[in-house]
Amino acid sequence: MKSGALALVTMGLSPSFLKRAVYAQGLSRAALKDKVLICLFQRGAADALNVVVPHGETEYYRLRPNIAIPAPSILTAGPAGVRGGAPGAIELDGFFGLHPSLAPFKNLWDHGLLAPIVAVGSPSATRSHFDAQDFMETGTPDVRSTSDGWLNRYLAVKGTCTQCDAQRSPFEAVALSQQTPRILEGPAPTVAMASLADFSIRATGTDVQRLEALYRTGNADLIHGAGTETFEAVKMLQSANPQRYAPENGAEYPRSPFGRSLLQIAQLIKADVGLEIAFADIGGWDTHVNEGSVSGPLASRLGEFSQAIAALVIDLGDRMDDVVILTMSEFGRMAKQNGNGGTDHGHAGAMFVIGGHVRGHKVHGRWPGLAPEQLYEGRDLALTTDFRSVFNEIVMTQLGAVGTDKVFPGFEARTEDRLSLL
Amino acid sequence: MRTPRLLLAALALAACSSNASRTAMPAATAAPAQVLPSAEDVAIREQTADQQIRQALARLTFGARPGDVEQVRTVGVDRWIATQLDPARIDDRADERVLTEFPTLAMSSADLIRDYPPPQPKHDRDSLDLRRIRSRAQRVVLELQIAKVARAVNSDRQLQEVMVDFWDNHFNIFAGKGVPERYMLASFERDAIRPNALGRFRDLLGTVAKSPAMLFYLDNWESTVEAGRPAFNTATAMRARRASAYRLAPAPRRLGLNENYGRELLELHTLGVDGGYTQADVIAAARAFTGWTIDKPRQLGSFVFRPAMHDAGEKVFLGHSLHAGRGIQDGEDVLDIIARSPATAHFIATKLARRFVSDSPPPALVDRAAATFARTDGDIRETLRTIFTSPEFFSRAAYKVKVKSPFELVVSALRAVCANPDSTARTAQIVARLGEPLYMHRDPNGYPETGDAWINTGSILSRINFGLLLAAGRVPGVSLSSWEHRQGLDTLSRDAQVDGVINAILGGEASPDSRLLLQSGVNPLLRDAPDSAAGAPMTVPGLEQLVGLALGAPEFQRR
Incomplete structure (x- = not known):
């Protein structure tokens, strides 16, 4: 039996889901109508080596005398890897562990919903945040002229598919952010919104119509185009009326912008407005100074990050079988700690894939090691999985895309690189 | 200088009646003739005379007020631009009035943290007291934000305000970085950005590099020589009290290098990400700036160079050799090298043309603006003048194309x-x-x-x-x-x-x-919608x- 279904049941969710999930196994993978992909971006380059901790590496402790996460104790039984008051990593597979602040992920791991990927990222050598974020979002490393994002290209390619539904929802792709992220920029219409509650026009009927007409007339430019989409989205949301939302199954989102973003993603999914792709981001990962170890700034960031994601999973409950959550960050950080108890910009990073159909309870990706000769340019974790390999697999298996050569131009997906995440 | 100041008041924009301090005066001899574009340059502009006025107002100001178009027409668009490029000659009582309402803007960082201290939950037990202290502490960033809007609305030195916004953004600093940052921002904008907004780029860059706000934001204040690398022997130095008398010795094992400022300085402040530097240059720059730190950081003091923190070894930066044991001069040389690099000229020219002309500015214009930047040793005013007098600025393609932030x-x-x-x-x-x-x-x-x-x-x-x-x-x-x-x-x-x-x-x-x-x-x-039925x-x-x-x-x- 699929572990994901069991996981959700044991997390206190409806038994009816169990039956449906089992039933769903027999369905053709072509029936992908309600599939949702949620991409979460950790902006600022999360320190992957302190997120998915290689506690089986002695080099790790040599490189990071003050900030390394202690290995889990063999006596560890507690969920947060607590051992006699001194927390270490949460044990995963005997070699890797999770940062203790990722305790909310422990349940997901135990029930096979969580698949960490190590040594994954961009093949580009850049250590610029902004270039690296762009590359990860355009899906074309080292090609700075790409203006659209890979999620938008997926939507645009899908839009030319003749068998697909002609009637597309304005909420097909939503970013819970004030600016459209690069990953969603492009020809296909998308929605960016800071808050669902504010997504209405503060005017009465005739003024609304007059404003709408102002955007319908005139040039077909950026502003008029976005305006037209705005009015369609507002109307659709009004009829779906997702206001007054209460999370289910006792889910508790952190009261932070990121927590609110994920709550609103759940709200949109449950409102059945046709959401297929959702995006949110969380900053504060650029830990050049005093990043801390089991506690400190990185720990509190990871706490908020994992609490919000776990709340989303719990809140979505049986719907998680149709949902995949994918986390990413532009690059990892130096293997060696710097002069200020922090870490400077590095190379390969880590991702999490979470969902009911994910091949969880397994750390994916090949570990390159941390010995001096194994490090990239003598200082950073080396790359063994190109992020496009992960994105490509998820676009194909979760969203059902067939030809992805237009989504990831210039990338050749080799079967031997495939991680089989789903 | 008294007479021209008064006469030039007429060139300042005044139409809203609430700003009644100014009266309309006949156009004065504003700018010297040689800084105005030639008749041939004016003749080839694609925009109509009215469009040129609106274009100048839309780009050099935060938006026209009623009556502004008429005023610029009276003065002449090129003369008006020349005046905006020379803000010292514009009477700005409107801005002075705004400033008097915000006492924190004139205070030093040290005075600010003393008079508007951050709440200390442990000590300020009484919750009412805590709330009072917290709301007083919040005034520090609030006044900056309120004043930024008010000055943009009211100042008659509009281009000056636009350029302050431009450099604030170019040398971005996050008020939420930590407690000290909030208190250092007023000084940053007042002492580093404002005086140099239309000045020489090297001066601006150097003041920013030494500003406690930037030293804190990009972590340079804590960056030190790596253990084992050559460092100044400070014991000898204390006796000699002269940097040149410092002897080199391996650094004791304690802190170490922080690359944050070195990287963003090259990528975002000067050369641009394509500016031809490598990871080795980032490290060399970071090493050069070790010791550039904040004096008495708890009291939010000013810039100081601490030889004991400095990596005194030889460095090679962008092909230039920086000899061992020169102390603060390493950082100054790095700033000199990058401020004069053609990559910086091109990067700054591109950003200015993007702000003032269009999102994808014509390459020929960027090249000319970069050439002016290089020729004038980074004179921001002259670089802007090249843009504002160009046919591209007054082209049809550049008209009304910028989306407002x-x-x-x-x-x-x-x-x-x-x-x-x-x-x-x-x-x-x-x-x-x-x-x-x-x-x-x-x-x-x-x-x-x-x-x-x-x-x-x-x-x-x-x-x-x-x-x-x-x-x-x-x-x-x-x-x-x-x-x-x-x-x-x-x-x-x-x-x-x-x-x-x-x-x-x-x-x-x-x-x-x-x-x-x-x-x-x-x-x-x-017509067929329900509301307009029949x-x-x-x-x-x-x-x-x-x-x-x-x-x-x-x-x-x-x-």
């Missing part, structure tokens, strides 16, 4: 309706909700400079709602009932009212469709609604 949108609306400066935080909060919280951009790259980043479904909605909010009288300082433009309009016909609003808000330019929509009261596109004309909206619609219209989103 949220800050520009709000300030331009306030200027269009002659708002009084808001002394509350309300307007700054509106700017934040539109997506541009002032001094609160976390990453060192600053806010986006191109329209595609600002326009999406959500932002259009917020922008429309802002127009409606303003028209409904819910923005402090705005009163459409006392708007002087209204006096003439109330008694006029509907058509004339629409023309008046289009003139005042949209600079006289609206598409025929938009004009028709505003005029008729009947929406021709929605073709009955809708109620004619009042002037407030007209203004709200105009502010929410696509035309108002551009400058």
Whole structure:
């Protein structure tokens, strides 16, 4: 039996889901109508080596005398890897562990919903945040002229598919952010919104119509185009009326912008407005100074990050079988700690894939090691999985895309690189 | 200099009656003739004379106020531009009045943290007391935000304010970085950015590099020589009290290098990410700046060079050899090298042309602006002059193509309706909700400079709602009932009212469709919509609604 279904049941969710999930196994993978992909971006380059901790590496402790996460104790039984008051990593597979602040992920791991990927990222050598974020979002490393994002290209390619539904929802792709992220920029219409509650026009009927007409007339430019989409989205949301939302199954989102973003993603999914792709981001990962170890700034960031994601999973409950959550960050950080108890910009990073159909309870990706000769340019974790390999697999298996050569131009997906995440 | 100052008051823009201190004066001999473009240069401009005036106002100011077009026409567009490039010659009592309302802006960082201390939950037990202390401490960033809006609305040195915004964004600093940052920002903008906004780039770069705000934001204040590398023997130095007498010795094992400032200095402040530097150059720059730190950091002191923290070894930066044991000179040399690099000239010229001309500025213009930058040793004023006198600036392709940032949108609306400066935080909060919280951009790259980043479904909605909010009288300082433009309009016909609003808000330019929509009261596109059933004309909206619609219209989103 699929572990994901069991996981959700044991997390206190409806038994009816169990039956449906089992039933769903027999369905053709072509029936992908309600599939949702949620991409979460950790902006600022999360320190992957302190997120998915290689506690089986002695080099790790040599490189990071003050900030390394202690290995889990063999006596560890507690969920947060607590051992006699001194927390270490949460044990995963005997070699890797999770940062203790990722305790909310422990349940997901135990029930096979969580698949960490190590040594994954961009093949580009850049250590610029902004270039690296762009590359990860355009899906074309080292090609700075790409203006659209890979999620938008997926939507645009899908839009030319003749068998697909002609009637597309304005909420097909939503970013819970004030600016459209690069990953969603492009020809296909998308929605960016800071808050669902504010997504209405503060005017009465005739003024609304007059404003709408102002955007319908005139040039077909950026502003008029976005305006037209705005009015369609507002109307659709009004009829779906997702206001007054209460999370289910006792889910508790952190009261932070990121927590609110994920709550609103759940709200949109449950409102059945046709959401297929959702995006949110969380900053504060650029830990050049005093990043801390089991506690400190990185720990509190990871706490908020994992609490919000776990709340989303719990809140979505049986719907998680149709949902995949994918986390990413532009690059990892130096293997060696710097002069200020922090870490400077590095190379390969880590991702999490979470969902009911994910091949969880397994750390994916090949570990390159941390010995001096194994490090990239003598200082950073080396790359063994190109992020496009992960994105490509998820676009194909979760969203059902067939030809992805237009989504990831210039990338050749080799079967031997495939991680089989789903 | 007294006489020209007075005469030049006429060149300052004054039309809103609340700013009654200035009186219209005949155009004076503003700028020396040699800085004005030649007749041939003027003749080849594609924009009409009126368009040139609107273009200059849209780009060199935060938006035209009623009457500004007429004033610029009187003075002459090129002479007006030359004056804006020379802000010291513009009387700016309006700005001085704004400043008197914000005492924190004039204070040193050390005085600020003493007089507006951050709350200490452990000591300030009484919750009432804690709340009082907290709200007083919040004044420090609030006043910066409020004043930034108020000065942009009110100052007559508009180009100066636009350039302060440009450099604030170029050298972005995040007020939320930590407690000290909040207290150092006033000094940063006042002492580093403002005096150099139209000056020499090397001066600006150097002041920023030594500003406690930047030293803290990009962590350089803690960056030290790596253990084992050559360092100054400070014991000897203490006796000799001279840097040159320092002996080199391996550094003791303690802190180490921090690359953050070294990297962003090259990538974002000077060369640009394509500027031809490598990871080795980033490390060399970081090593050069070790020891550039903050004196008495707990009291928020000023810049100091601490030899004991400095990596005194030899460095090779961008092919230049920096010899061992030169101390602070390493950092100065790095700044000299990058300030004079052609890559920096091109990077800064591109950013200026993007701000003032179009999102994808013509390469030929960027090249000419970069050439001016290089020829004048980074003279920002002259680089701008090259842009403002270029045919590209006055081309049809550059007209009304820039999308306003949220800050520009709000300030331009306030200027269009002659708002009084808001002394509350309300307007700054509106700017934040539109997506541009002032001094609160976390990453060192600053806010986006191109329209595609600002326009999406959500932002259009917020922008429309802002127009409606303003028209409904819910923005402090705005009163459409006392708007002087209204006096003439109330008694006029509907058509004339629409023309008046289009003139005042949209600079006289609206598409025929938009004009028709505003005029008729009947929406021709929605004749079959339920509200306009039977073709009955809708109620004619009042002037407030007209203004709200105009502010929410696509035309108002551009400058």
